[in-house]
Amino acid sequence: DVKVTQSSRYLVKRTGEKVFLECVQDMDHENMFWYRQDPGLGLRLIYFSYDVKMKEKGDIPEGYSVSREKKERFSLILESASTNQTSMYLCASRGTGGTEAFFGQGTRLTVV
Amino acid sequence: QKEVEQNSGPLSVPEGAIASLNCTYSDRGSQSFFWYRQYSGKSPELIMFIYSNGDKEDGRFTAQLNKASQYVSLLIRDSQPSDSATYLCAVTGGAGSYQLTFGKGTKLSVIP
Numbered sequence: 576d577v578k579v580t581q582s583s584r585y586l587v588k589r590t591g592e593k594v595f596l597e598c599v600q601d602m603d604h605e606n607m608f609w610y611r612q613d614p615g616l617g618l619r620l621i622y623f624s625y626d627v628k629m630k631e632k633g634d635i636p637e638g639y640s641v642s643r644e645k646k647e648r649f650s651l652i653l654e655s656a657s658t659n660q661t662s663m664y665l666c667a668s669r670g671t672g673g674t675e676a677f678f679g680q681g682t683r684l685t686v687v
Numbered sequence: 688q689k690e691v692e693q694n695s696g697p698l699s700v701p702e703g704a705i706a707s708l709n710c711t712y713s714d715r716g717s718q719s720f721f722w723y724r725q726y727s728g729k730s731p732e733l734i735m736f737i738y739s740n741g742d743k744e745d746g747r748f749t750a751q752l753n754k755a756s757q758y759v760s761l762l763i764r765d766s767q768p769s770d771s772a773t774y775l776c777a778v779t780g781g782a783g784s785y786q787l788t789f790g791k792g793t794k795l796s797v798i799p
Contacts, residue, residue: 606785617791618775625785665730669787675721676777676787678730
């Protein structure tokens, strides 16, 4: 059974904190993605990675960075959390060749 | 910027009826098309994918693709209350593209 696992289901952080969201996949997929999902705005791509140590900006990268040191792990970093980063964060992974993306269970982050 | 458009809904259908969900996309080079279902508070899960023009059937679900019109749809026959969810259309880019671009989703309500 394929799996994408996000480290936390719910997270509450204070403004200005550095926040790490971790994602691990067990499918040996090359491509991994971080999205945020907000009511009325749908899924918006923050960053994606198509190989170890490779990353590309998505549509809304400002205020975020990412790290991919190992193929199975893709981390999203909020350098200095702000209240407008309160959202549902979804990690996904995808193989090559037009295959589907598999999602983690999501992390609901609240910044207070 | 690549765009995927869906009617936000809500789309309400009576139990047993056919629900028709529509999606248009802007990138003429798009090659793969996916329909995801997302229950409230959960992550998206794949229902169907389609690559070629025409229809693809899987149980009560039929995906239809018309690349000339840049249009993809999902039909749900014999709709059940358990089908009530948000349905997301996702589209890849051309050859070698890693990303999936999502529409904002259509909320479907099946009334018993």
